Ligand SMILES: Nc1ncnc2c1ncn2[C@@H]1O[C@H](COP(=O)(O)OP(=O)(O)O)[C@@H](O)[C@H]1O
Ligand SMILES: Cc1ncc(C[n+]2csc(CCOP(=O)(O)OP(=O)(O)O)c2C)c(N)n1
Ligand SMILES: [Mg+2]
C-alpha cells in the first residue's frame with residue numbers, strides 16, 4: 001500500500017491540493033502564502049487542534065469522518081461569531097507509514113464539510129509526526145456586522161440552543177464500551193452536524209451573545225456568564241435530550257452469545273457489562289455536559305420571537321456562574337487538563 005513516506009512531502013502536498021477554490025480564495029495552495037479576500041475589511045480567525053487518541057481514534061473514525069469533524073469544529077467557531085466562513089488552513093502531521101489514501105480521504109472530508117458553507121482550503125502545512133495531528137485554522141467574513149461575542153448577555157435575556165446536545169457524547173460513550181450502535185449516536189461522535197445557518201439567524205434575531213457548544217453546554221455557558229458578567233440558570237426540564245442509548249440489535253445479539261464487541265474496547269470489561277454500562281448514563285447529564293455536537297447557544301432579549309429550531313433552555317440574571325434549576329452542577333463538561 002502506498003504510504004505518505006513513498007510519496008514524500010511534496011508528493012503528498014500535490015495529492016491533497018489542486019481542488020477548486022471558492023471565490024474568496026484569490027490565491028490558493030502553491031505559493032508561500034494564500035491570498036484570501038476580506039470584503040468586510042476585518043477577518044475572523046480561529047484555530048482548533050485535533051490530536052490522535054485525544055480527539056479521535058483511528059479504529060473508531062474513518063479519515064473522511066475525521067476530516068469532516070476537523071473542518072466542522074472550526075467552521076462552527078466562525079459561525080458562532082456571526083460570520084461567514086471563507087477559507088481554511090490545514091496543518092497536518094502524520095507518521096511516514098500513514099497510507100497515502102488515508103491523507104487523501106482526510107482532505108476529502110475537510111473539503112466537503114467546508115463546501116457546505118462555501119469555504120475552501122486555501123493552504124496549510126505538512127510535517128512528519130509520531131501521531132496524527134490536524135490543526136485547522138478557519139477565516140471568516142462579518143459582512144459589515146458587529147461580531148457576535150460571548151460578552152453581550154444581559155440580565156433578563158433568555159438562553160436558547162439550536163442543534164444537538166449530548167449526541168456525540170452518547171456515541172463516544174457507546175464506543176468506549178465496545179458498542180457500535182445506535183448508529184445515529186455513533187455517527188454523531190464521528191461526524192458532528194452543526195446547524196451552520198444558526199449564526200446568521202441568531203444575528204438577525206438580535207442575539208446578544210453566542211458560542212458553539214464544543215465542551216458541554218454548562219461549560220460553554222460558563223464562558224458567556226464570565227465574559228458577560230452575568231449569571232445563567234438552566235432549566236433542566238427544557239433541555240433537549242439525545243435519543244436513548246439502547247444497545248443496537250447487533251450489539252445485543254453479540255453480547256447474548258458471549259462474543260466480544262466488534263469494536264476495540266479499553267480495559268477488561270465483559271461484553272455483558274459493557275452493554276449494560278453503555279445503556280445507563282443519564283441523558284440529561286450527557287446533554288448538559290457532552291461536547292462536540294457543535295450546537296449553538298445564544299442569548300436573546302426576553303420576548304424575542306424565536307423560530308421552532310431554537311429551544312429556550314435558561315435565563316440570564318445578575319450575578320455570576322452557571323446553575324441548573326438553581327443548583328451549582330458538579331460537572332460542567334470537558335477540560336483538556338482536568339479529565
Ligand atoms: N494557546 C493559545 N494561545 C492564544 N490563544 C489561545 C490559546 N488557546 C486558546 N486560546 C484562545 O482562548 C479562547 C478560548 O479557546 P477555546 O476554549 O479553545 O475556544 P473554542 O471552544 O471556541 O474553540 C479563544 O479565543 C482562543 O483563541
Ligand atoms: C478518542 C476520544 N476521546 C475523547 C473524546 C472527547 N473529547 C475530546 S476533545 C473534547 C472537547 C472538544 O474539543 P476541544 O479541543 O476542547 O475543542 P474546542 O473546545 O477548543 O473547540 C471532547 C468532548 C473524543 N472526541 N475522542
Ligand atoms: Mg478551541
Ligand SMILES: [Mg+2]
Nearest residue numbers: 048073077214
Ligand atoms: Mg472550537
Ligand SMILES: [Mg+2]
Nearest residue numbers: 214215334336
Ligand atoms: Mg474545548
